[in-house]
Amino acid sequence: MKYIVALLLTCLLAFALSLYLPWYAIAIAAFVVAACIHQTPFKAFSAGFVGIFFLWTVVSFYLNWQNKSLLSTKMANLFPLDGEGFGLLVIAALIGGIVGGTAALTGSYFRRMLN
């Protein structure tokens, strides 16, 4: 339960902060949530990773759908992805996930350090 809450909170907080702050706001969100909700470092990492991965996937999926894959196809040709827009979407979400996970891990260690 805690895990799901942490995951969803990371997701929501990251979304909200990203409206006003640069892209690395996702790290702040994951860090804060992991620092507040006590979990094992592994679970914290996982919640942060999945939370951001999920957020980035949903948002880009929605934007891509509205855009009928017009730009993602072009961008996936710019990167060596052979026009596979969804490939780019997944790679992006993975990068976001790693940053989110690492930030959550740091948050979790931060909490442990204070205790």
Add this chain to the structure above:
Amino acid sequence: MKWISFSISALVLAALIYALDRPWGAIPALGKLLSPQHGFWQNAESYDKDWSNTYQFNHLNGKVEVLLDERMVPHIFAEHDEDAYFVQGYLHAQFRLWQMEFQIYAASGRLSEILGFGNDSLYLKVDLGMRRLGMVYAAEQALKEMESDPASKLMLDNYTAGFNAYVQHLQWKDLPLEYKLLNYTPEKWTNLKSAIFLKMISYDLTARDNDIEYTNLLKTLGPDMFEKMYPVTSDSLDPIIPKGTFFEKSPIDLSVPAHIHDSTHAWGVLLEKEMTEPHPGNGSNNWAVSGSRTASGKPILCDDPHLGMNLPALWFEIQIKTPQQNVYGVSFPGAPGVIIGFNDSISWGVTNGSRDVRDYYKIHFEDQTRQKYWYNGELRNTTQRPEKITGKNGQVYIDTVDYTHFGPVARQLFQGAKDKVYAEYAVRWKAHDPSNELKAFYMLNRAKNYDEYLTAIRNFKTPVQNFVFASATNDIAIWQQGEYPAKWRRQGDFLMDGKDSTYEWRGMIPETQNPHQKNPARGFVSSANQYPTDTTYPYYLGGDHPPYRGKIINFYLSDMNGVTVEDMMYLQNQNYNYYAELAVPVLINHLNRDYLDEKGWKYFEMIRIWNRKNDPEEKGATIFTIWAKKFRELTYADELAKVPDPKRMPYENIHIEAILKDTNYLFLDDITTEVKEGLSDIVTRAFIETTEVLEKMENENKGSLAWYQYNNASVNHLLKLPVFSYNKLYTGGGVHIINAVSGNHGPSWRMIVHMTDPVEAYGIYPGGQVGNPGSKFYDQFINDWAAGRYYKLLFLKEADGTHPAVKFKQTFSK
């Protein structure tokens, strides 16, 4: 020990963010680019995006309504004239922000700042070229003029404010995609930037010259050979102002200095070609047909400027209505007003005059400090202007440009090749003289009749343009407008000596003597960059003037009566190849068929039955183009072999017309062989080489020799990114053809205006109004353009938001 795991984890996180927040070589800043709420996904514009909005700006004096039609053309309705320019600046930024800035970076020699110095310092060299040519200096001179005039100052001030109002509150996520790819942010606009933009257009239209090439050719070949290969006039010329027109004598002494050739011979100087050079085909067609020849009895005006075809496009369609004007046409994202277009009363369009208004003078400096130079036996001071070029990663290159009374010392070898620097050349470029071209457009946008048109264009000094005109009151006219130096024969075709005032420009041609024509008996006026007059015009013009497009246009127009808009669409898209009409019989008749193998006969048959039109599927057009080029190369390559680079070959028309006149043309013989070659030998040799190329093409192109494959009509993104570009468009045309599509170059805007009441107008350009590659509007017009289709232009009298073509409405108020 808990702090250790925290520290390691925190360090990894910091490193990750650092790494993803900046570009690494060619890899963009991935975090900033891929984040869905910040990066490129934000540019993935919804197909259902609502462009309607309301804005409030203190700068405005009243209300402005902007109706956006289904092609995203804004129709601006402003209560106050000045507000319209504010909104134009705002809209240009809203639709074309990145392009506007990029053009300024390129024109002012600042590309290195966003692209880096480049491989082999490519961008640095390009930037240096622009700095040494004094592009910003030229813009500063123009800006003084523009800001001293209340009308043009009002346009610029409001346009700049409008751009800045848009950019002011932009966040990273709102920026055009290219900023995210290159990792930089927009700057503020200034009036100077609009001036720089207009100078870029001058550069595009006047900065291609042959001075260095011709000097090399003259020096090596000698005056006799040179005159034979590069004659000033062409027999086939059908000038803009028909032959036989009377011209007044020149009030300026145009006698040729006695030792002209000696001076060029004396120097052992051979400079490198410039890094960048405008496209050789930067020309255009325009014409106006009088009501006496149209079905409706009202004039029809046509214009199609041939320029680089890029995305985002050079042009942006717009309508501007204020209490003082109601004008529709294409504008430049970068400058206020409408450049080519029409209003209720008149229409106008431009082609390039292609005169030579840029010459070079050898500067004799007193010493290495370059602070003084010799002129008429005395020393004069230079003004030294430091130029600092900053690279993307902060590297700095400092250059000093020396300004003489001619202009900046623009030509010298790039540093690093110092041992090759023999001499330095100052450029005398008409674009450095103060002038206010914007005023011409300001007045044209409002002009009601011929007299107001004439008053308007008199403000236009450079680049030299053929302004075609038609009015609702049934006047048609054309003026080759500009302020040109009055030159003696061949002045400025070669590098000249800067220590002797004899070689300087002696004055400007009185503007009333500019070639012009109003309501001629033949019922039409036209221009297509050909030489404007016959040889009785007292001044020498210089420059390159391709004759064939003009000839075909006049040929068709002379034959047309009861002209309709559809006829004009047909003519603008005409692919008839007059050059082929002259050259194909020569090629076919003089080909020695004993040498033909099976393949050779196949290709020969293809060109024999070809209809002389460069339509997309025509294989004959491909064969002809390659064969004719080889033929020309084989004719001159041997004579030109000893001429050092840069040089250039005689043009197609000179070559073919000389041979038509004399089949024993002097240059046909290959001087590198013992035997004497004749026409048949060279034609046959060229054909054999052509078949080799054709065979290779067939193997690579899946058997296709179709003209559109070879001609490769393309519309390229300004960064040359293939994924944002379009090539091998299915369309015809070519060099020397009315439909002047050739590679990345061609009719950048086709316009037809019928001066009925209300005005009926059609237009199209290869692009789309929205510059964002993630928008469905980005490439909206390209396929229709390639197919030769037109859009009926929506010219609204009132802000009628209920019109079925109107899709969105933006309201601006105080």
